[in-house]
Amino acid sequence: MADGPIQLTDVQAILKDFRDPESGRSIHDFEQVKNVQLDGDRLSLTLELTSWAAPIWQDVCDALSEKLQAALPGLRSVRIDRRIHARAPQKLGEIGLTAKTVIAVGSGKGGVGKSTIAASLAFALQRAGSRVGLMDSDVYGPSIPHLLGLSGRPMIENNRLTPIFKNGMPVMSMGLLVPKEEAVIWRGPMLHGAVTQFLRDTDWGDLDYLIIDMPPGTGDIALTLSQLLPLTGAVVVCTPQDVALLDAIKAIHMFRKVNIPVLGIVENMSGFVCPDCGKKYDIFGSGGARKQAEESDLPFLGEVPIQLAIREHGDAGTMEANFTDANVAPSFEKIAYRLVKNLAASAAAAPPQPSLPVL
Numbered sequence: 001m002a003d004g005p006i007q008l009t010d011v012q013a014i015l016k017d018f019r020d021p022e023s024g025r026s027i028h029d030f031e032q033v034k035n036v037q038l039d040g041d042r043l044s045l046t047l048e049l050t051s052w053a054a055p056i057w058q059d060v061c062d063a064l065s066e067k068l069q070a071a072l073p074g075l076r077s078v079r080i081d082r083r084i085h086a087r088a089p090q091k092l093g094e095i096g097l098t099a100k101t102v103i104a105v106g107s108g109k110g111g112v113g114k115s116t117i118a119a120s121l122a123f124a125l126q127r128a129g130s131r132v133g134l135m136d137s138d139v140y141g142p143s144i145p146h147l148l149g150l151s152g153r154p155m156i157e158n159n160r161l162t163p164i165f166k167n168g169m170p171v172m173s174m175g176l177l178v179p180k181e182e183a184v185i186w187r188g189p190m191l192h193g194a195v196t197q198f199l200r201d202t203d204w205g206d207l208d209y210l211i212i213d214m215p216p217g218t219g220d221i222a223l224t225l226s227q228l229l230p231l232t233g234a235v236v237v238c239t240p241q242d243v244a245l246l247d248a249i250k251a252i253h254m255f256r257k258v259n260i261p262v263l264g265i266v267e268n269m270s271g272f273v274c275p276d277c278g279k280k281y282d283i284f285g286s287g288g289a290r291k292q293a294e295e296s297d298l299p300f301l302g303e304v305p306i307q308l309a310i311r312e313h314g315d316a317g318t319m320e321a322n323f324t325d326a327n328v329a330p331s332f333e334k335i336a337y338r339l340v341k342n343l344a345a346s347a348a349a350a351p352p353q354p355s356l357p358v359l
């Protein structure tokens with residue numbers, strides 16, 4: 001840039017070049033920058049960002065500020081105020097679901113903490129400011145209603161299911177429709193039907209993220225999901241033990257086989273944190289999933305140690321309480337943050353999308 005006083009046109013050139021983390025389009029071209037005021041060497045502006053990007057809002061503002069200051073060394077201060085940018089609902093696939101990003105949380109093995117991670121991911125995204133839904137696709141052994149302490153039955157009106165809400169988050173699960181003690185015997189086509197109905201006939205509203213808790217093992221449900229809609233991808237949960245890692249590899253292959261991209265690996269039960277002394281013991285070892293992620297060329301999204309509070313809150317149906325516990329919350333929040341950061345990086349690398357109406 002030329003020496004001398006900073007011009008508004010210099011600022012605009014930089015804004016034009018800065019991309020929205022969700023759409024990958026120029027924030028300037030899509031009118032996401034308002035109230036640009038240059039007062040000598042002080043700049044202030046309002047940046048509108050979508051609720052989808054809520055977990056990384058601070059990073060985006062910091063990146064813009066750094067970019068402006070690097071390009072315009074004479075700039076003494078940059079103030080960025082944030083506002084929500086409303087975008088039109090985005091239909092995903094043909095089934096009428098309006099969600100920007102759909103993420104399946106799965107593993108090759110039972111009991112590794114899929115439901116715990118799925119629900120925590122949903123809470124973390126929602127607490128950051130995104131609009132999130134949680135769908136339990138474990139039709140045989142639904143555990144989301146128990147972990148979240150949900151009761152009540154979804155109403156059916158005009159052939160539409162009203163989900164049950166937890167802290168404003170819509171949740172749907174077979175456990176809400178069938179009495180707990182009743183064993184459900186499903187055959188393949190019925191399973192497909194139930195998952196289809198959950199996705200197609202539930203009033204999810206306009207979502208940024210739909211998180212799907214997968215049943216243990218490989219197979220049917222992933223195939224059904226992949227046939228119903230273009231999933232953004234899957235998060236694979238595993239424990240540090242070798243055997244669980246082998247199962248994780250199976251899960252990665254399974255998702256790839258049905259064309260569901262794997263977004264990353266989470267290591268759950270990664271060491272035990274003693275509630276009395278805070279010391280971490282590597283009961284099953286730790287770090288194996290990180291190594292596996294590197295070897296498989298997949299992002300490692302984070303680790304969650306074994307913590308008594310997680311098990312207790314799960315049993316008591318108060319999982320959201322994990323987020324008011326400073327020893328537990330950060331590990332879940334980091335996973336949500338890294339996931340969104342990676343998705344935004346993919347959006348930035350993708351060719352610009354066609355324009356969408358702005359509300």
Ligand SMILES: Nc1ncnc2c1ncn2[C@@H]1O[C@H](COP(=O)(O)OP(=O)(O)OP(=O)(O)O)[C@@H](O)[C@H]1O
Nearest residue numbers: 110111112113114115116216305306307310311314
């Ligand atoms: N990091 C953790 N620390 C302590 N307890 C945990 C942790 N993760 C999960 N648990 C507990 O382990 C049990 C199994 O977790 P969860 O139901 O999430 O596993 P899952 O993989 O979904 O199981 P399934 O294969 O049966 O669906 C639950 O009691 C849960 O509270």
Ligand SMILES: [Mg+2]
Nearest residue numbers: 114115138143
């Ligand atoms: Mg489960």
